[in-house]
Amino acid sequence: MEYFLGVHCSVSGGLENAFDEANGLGIDVMQVFTRNQRQWNAKPISEEEQNTFLNTWKSSKIKVAFSHCSYLINLAAESDETREKSIAALTLEVERCTQLGLSYCILHPGAAGSQTENTAIEKIADGLRQVLEKTSDSKVMILLENTAGQGSSVGGPFENLKLISELTQSNRIGYCFDTCHAFAAGFDIRTTKGCEETFAAFNNILGLENLKAFHLNDSKGDLGSHLDRHEHIGKGKLGLEPFRYIMRNFPLIPKVIETEKSDELDRENLELLKSLI
Numbered sequence: 079m080e081y082f083l084g085v086h087c088s089v090s091g092g093l094e095n096a097f098d099e100a101n102g103l104g105i106d107v108m109q110v111f112t113r114n115q116r117q118w119n120a121k122p123i124s125e126e127e128q129n130t131f132l133n134t135w136k137s138s139k140i141k142v143a144f145s146h147c148s149y150l151i152n153l154a155a156e157s158d159e160t161r162e163k164s165i166a167a168l169t170l171e172v173e174r175c176t177q178l179g180l181s182y183c184i185l186h187p188g189a190a191g192s193q194t195e196n197t198a199i200e201k202i203a204d205g206l207r208q209v210l211e212k213t214s215d216s217k218v219m220i221l222l223e224n225t226a227g228q229g230s231s232v233g234g235p236f237e238n239l240k241l242i243s244e245l246t247q248s249n250r251i252g253y254c255f256d257t258c259h260a261f262a263a264g265f266d267i268r269t270t271k272g273c274e275e276t277f278a279a280f281n282n283i284l285g286l287e288n289l290k291a292f293h294l295n296d297s298k299g300d301l302g303s304h305l306d307r308h309e310h311i312g313k314g315k316l317g318l319e320p321f322r323y324i325m326r327n328f329p330l331i332p333k334v335i336e337t338e339k340s341d342e343l344d345r346e347n348l349e350l351l352k353s354l355i
Contacts (some may be wrong), residue, residue: 123177
């Protein structure tokens with residue numbers, strides 16, 4: 079059975095090593111970092127590395143693979159230097175995803191700092207337009223991830239993401255829905271009714287056809303706490319209902335878990351999610 083379910087896999091020792099973890103867990107979806115996400119600079123992907131990755135993929139069960147962009151990237155940065163570095167880093171990420179055949183790269187939209195939210199949104203959209211223009215030959219989509227609304231981060235309300243998309247004007251922009259972030263931002267998805275209302279709002283504002291991936295994480299923080307702290311499935315404040323709802327209602331949308339890593343914990347989370355179908 080295809081679950082379109084997986085985890086964030088490690089590329090330690092080589093990009094292709096992510097498939098070892100994926101195969102060991104028996105998953106059909108995976109998320110990776112294509113580079114050290116704590117550094118601005120990245121060693122280029124050689125032709126040999128590219129071929130090894132693509133050939134290893136062919137013998138795996140992975141149906142969909144995508145990347146998570148570096149947390150350093152902030153397209154709304156007040157500092158011109160940081161913003162230029164962010165645009166360059168996102169451009170490079172799209173190029174690396176293209177080389178590796180990845181479908182998406184998932185991006186935290188950015189943080190306003192002392193700027194107004196509208197200024198930050200305009201900067202994010204402008205940065206995205208630059209990246210998309212520089213990578214116009216690529217089919218890789220940039221997925222804006224909803225945030226927990228912590229600090230001055232943009233992307234807690236769906237309206238933030240809609241405005242960014244409207245200003246960007248590209249069919250290569252989509253969305254990733256993070257359960258922990260949504261709950262921390264104030265969406266009460268602990269019940270079926272809450273899930274129905276949240277995804278109805280998502281559909282009205284962003285369009286469910288643009289929802290391309292899920293991050294399935296329970297939450298250590300309370301409703302509306304703006305605390306971005308992931309917990310294992312069923313061990314946090316969310317309970318099982320939102321995960322049951324997503325597993326049953328969005329079977330073909332790729333879903334990955336981003337909780338504390340170990341093969342044993344990943345297996346427990348994966349088996350629990352499968353049991354909810």
